[in-house]
Amino acid sequence: MLIEARNLRKRFGDVEALAGVSFHVKSGEIYGLLGPNGAGKSTTINILCGLVQPDGGEARLNGIDVVRNAVDARRLLGVVPQEVALYSELSARDNLAFFGRLYGLRGADLRARIGVVLEQVSLADRAKEPIERFSGGMLRRLNIAAGILHRPKAVLLDEPTVGLDPQTRASILDLIRSIATDAAILYTTHYLDEAERLCDRIGIIDHGALLVEGTLAELRTAAGEREIVALRGTFKSDAIPAALGLGAEIQLLKSGPDELLFTVTSAERSLSGLLATAGSFGEVREVAVKQPSLENLFIKLTGRELRD
Amino acid sequence: MNALVIACHHLFRIVRSPGLILILLAIPLTLAGIEYAAFGPTVASGRLPPIKVLVLDEDRSFLAGAVPQLFTSGGPLKDTFETLAVPDRAAAQALFQKNDAAALVIVPAGFQQALLDGRRAELQFAPNPLQTFSPQIAESVLSMVTLIGNGLYQQALTPLQRINALKNSGRQPTADEIAEISRGFFEAGRRVNGLSAINNISVTSVRPAGQREGIGASPQAFFAFIFPGLVIFGVMFVSQSLGLRLLRDRTRGLERRVAMAPVSPATQLAGSFLFMIVGLFVILMLLMLVGAAVFRIELRHPPALLLIGAGFSVFAAALHLAIIGIAKDDRSASFIGTGIIMVLALLGGTFIPAEQFPDFLRRVAFVMPNGAAQQAFIDVLAHGRTLAEASTRVGVTWAWALAMLGAALVLSRRRAIA
Numbered sequence: 001m002l003i004e005a006r007n008l009r010k011r012f013g014d015v016e017a018l019a020g021v022s023f024h025v026k027s028g029e030i031y032g033l034l035g036p037n038g039a040g041k042s043t044t045i046n047i048l049c050g051l052v053q054p055d056g057g058e059a060r061l062n063g064i065d066v067v068r069n070a071v072d073a074r075r076l077l078g079v080v081p082q083e084v085a086l087y088s089e090l091s092a093r094d095n096l097a098f099f100g101r102l103y104g105l106r107g108a109d110l111r112a113r114i115g116v117v118l119e120q121v122s123l124a125d126r127a128k129e130p131i132e133r134f135s136g137g138m139l140r141r142l143n144i145a146a147g148i149l150h151r152p153k154a155v156l157l158d159e160p161t162v163g164l165d166p167q168t169r170a171s172i173l174d175l176i177r178s179i180a181t182d183a184a185i186l187y188t189t190h191y192l193d194e195a196e197r198l199c200d201r202i203g204i205i206d207h208g209a210l211l212v213e214g215t216l217a218e219l220r221t222a223a224g225e226r227e228i229v230a231l232r233g234t235f236k237s238d239a240i241p242a243a244l245g246l247g248a249e250i251q252l253l254k255s256g257p258d259e260l261l262f263t264v265t266s267a268e269r270s271l272s273g274l275l276a277t278a279g280s281f282g283e284v285r286e287v288a289v290k291q292p293s294l295e296n297l298f299i300k301l302t303g304r305e306l307r308d
Numbered sequence: 309m310n311a312l313v314i315a316c317h318h319l320f321r322i323v324r325s326p327g328l329i330l331i332l333l334a335i336p337l338t339l340a341g342i343e344y345a346a347f348g349p350t351v352a353s354g355r356l357p358p359i360k361v362l363v364l365d366e367d368r369s370f371l372a373g374a375v376p377q378l379f380t381s382g383g384p385l386k387d388t389f390e391t392l393a394v395p396d397r398a399a400a401q402a403l404f405q406k407n408d409a410a411a412l413v414i415v416p417a418g419f420q421q422a423l424l425d426g427r428r429a430e431l432q433f434a435p436n437p438l439q440t441f442s443p444q445i446a447e448s449v450l451s452m453v454t455l456i457g458n459g460l461y462q463q464a465l466t467p468l469q470r471i472n473a474l475k476n477s478g479r480q481p482t483a484d485e486i487a488e489i490s491r492g493f494f495e496a497g498r499r500v501n502g503l504s505a506i507n508n509i510s511v512t513s514v515r516p517a518g519q520r521e522g523i524g525a526s527p528q529a530f531f532a533f534i535f536p537g538l539v540i541f542g543v544m545f546v547s548q549s550l551g552l553r554l555l556r557d558r559t560r561g562l563e564r565r566v567a568m569a570p571v572s573p574a575t576q577l578a579g580s581f582l583f584m585i586v587g588l589f590v591i592l593m594l595l596m597l598v599g600a601a602v603f604r605i606e607l608r609h610p611p612a613l614l615l616i617g618a619g620f621s622v623f624a625a626a627l628h629l630a631i632i633g634i635a636k637d638d639r640s641a642s643f644i645g646t647g648i649i650m651v652l653a654l655l656g657g658t659f660i661p662a663e664q665f666p667d668f669l670r671r672v673a674f675v676m677p678n679g680a681a682q683q684a685f686i687d688v689l690a691h692g693r694t695l696a697e698a699s700t701r702v703g704v705t706w707a708w709a710l711a712m713l714g715a716a717l718v719l720s721r722r723r724a725i726a
């Protein structure tokens with residue numbers, strides 16, 4: 001295994017950021033760590049980079065302990081941080097030259113690698129230009145180039161498409177797919193469609209715990225064929241579960257004063273009954289029905305939508 | 309090795325984007341240039357520019373015509389003053405407004421007659437309100453010369469009073485009266501002649517061996533005296549600017565990205581220190597070379613200058629690395645840094661020469677890091693002292709440098725761990 005996390009635990013004061021997270025990523029595999037903001041994705045990345053020490057558990061890169069041999073472990077690692085961390089006064093080539101030297105690349109090898117990755121991210125014709133003139137998408141591509149310049153065996157990509165337009169996002173996903181041939185990639189995101197499109201395996205993380213992991217097909221199966229019905233409005237939520245008399249047809253996922261979430265075998269059959277019961281205990285202002293999907297699974301597991 | 313890569317990278321960034329650093333470097337050079345424009349020609353000629361005094365003669369008498377000579381009669385006054393006769397007060401006012409004269413002396417009508425009558429005779433002195441020092445010098449000299457003149461006049465007062473009495477009586481003096489008046493003038497002349505020894509007094513300066521002749525002795529000496537303070541002041545601000553660059557790297561996630569590379573925290577810290585120290589040392593030495601080229605400062609004892617420059621570079625770098633080690637953001641770092649620079653500049657004698665300070669403040673100035681470095685530079689550049697002779701101040705500079713380096717390492721490490 002190139003990337004290996006075993007029972008990682010980390011607390012920041014009263015907040016439990018990681019509560020025993022375990023996963024692994026093989027060479028050539030893209031593993032998506034999916035979760036909302038604050039779920040524990042960045043803490044996991046920071047531990048794998050050796051920037052944060054875990055309170056418990058262990059993290060290894062190609063068998064090297066990232067806590068005990070942080071510098072050695074980092075030689076195998078390429079990191080693409082969430083923010084564009086590049087020197088705006090320098091050209092694309094000069095930025096890459098600096099990061100390449102930090103990883104021990106020198107001379108002709110460094111120049112050759114810079115040429116290759118600039119071609120890979122389609123910036124070869126802008127190599128000598130100060131990057132302060134670059135667009136957001138170009139900066140993101142160069143940000144990735146700086147992370148893969150030294151041919152890392154493991155690449156951590158921390159939400160590399162945040163804030164980009166759909167077209168640029170699509171080109172970056174293609175780029176990531178192209179670099180995954182000979183590296184293990186850990187990809188964090190809170191975009192479900194990205195995870196569905198890009199990742200070989202996906203782990204859903206929330207409140208510091210890995211709730212489920214598997215291939216997309218496995219996760220869809222886990223989501224079942226049930227639909228999700230969301231009723232939004234104002235409710236006396238405590239009284240509703242008893243009044244509904246829930247059975248196999250309808251399962252309550254979450255009840256709150258402003259939202260009720262159910263999984264149902266058929267929304268068409270159950271909706272009128274749900275509306276009548278919920279209406280007698282409050283006011284329904286909005287109804288949403290979701291088809292079986294990864295998002296449904298996420299809601300089923302966490303009781304909330306990913307954008308929360 | 310990576311520390312060197314990081315240091316070179318930051319230096320390369322300055323070369324690629326030197327704007328702010330050049331502006332900061334221009335500050336001491338501009339200040340020195342202004343001082344050169346103000347004092348350079350004067351210092352080059354070896355004397356102060358003459359103070360121009362206007363004279364308005366409303367009496368049009370023999371004695372009134374001698375008044376300008378009070379300022380230019382000879383000796384040191386000859387080079388200190390120049391006089392210009394003006395026809396009326398309006399002409400004097402016009403020259404005042406052009407700032408072309410320091411003062412106006414008016415000899416009122418009846419001046420000579422009053423003197424001959426033994427009455428009070430008055431000269432009027434009007435300073436140019438646009439100037440401060442020159443009118444005061446002119447007024448002091450006029451008062452002093454008048455005092456001497458009054459003393460001489462007192463010697464001949466008795467025979468003059470006898471002449472006036474005879475004139476008022478309307479009769480011709482007798483031979484005895486003429487003889488008495490003549491004796492009175494003779495005695496007065498004999499007393500005044502006794503003062504002729506004054507003419508033989510001269511002043512010889514006695515200085516310890518190696519003591520400078522004075523900062524006005526040559527332009528080189530003058531700028532060797534003022535330039536180090538300006539350079540040190542400028543370097544402090546450049547250091548602040550470099551420190552803020554590193555702090556912005558932190559807030560923009562660049563420092564974090566470097567930390568994700570196979571670079572230990574100690575190496576990253578060493579790279580930052582090396583960049584700051586080398587950068588400041590190069591800038592300080594460049595400023596000195598520019599000073600030598602433009603203001604013709606003689607760069608004596610290069611090893612001493614290099615050691616002082618290195619010590620102060622270490623101090624300034626460590627100070628601002630310590631500040632960014634404790635500051636939350638670049639705003640608070642700017643506030644703290646500027647505050648410390650201004651306090652150091654005030655206490656260290658950047659704005660007012662420390663040798664003019666009261667005793668206690670002077671002692672404080674010479675133990676301040678910038679004050680010690682500035683004085684060490686002055687000792688070498690202006691006084692021609694060797695490294696051994698300036699060793700105390702060089703030692704104070706290096707003591708501060710090492711102490712601040714230790715503090716910066718502790719604070720930066722604590723920050724890195726946090």
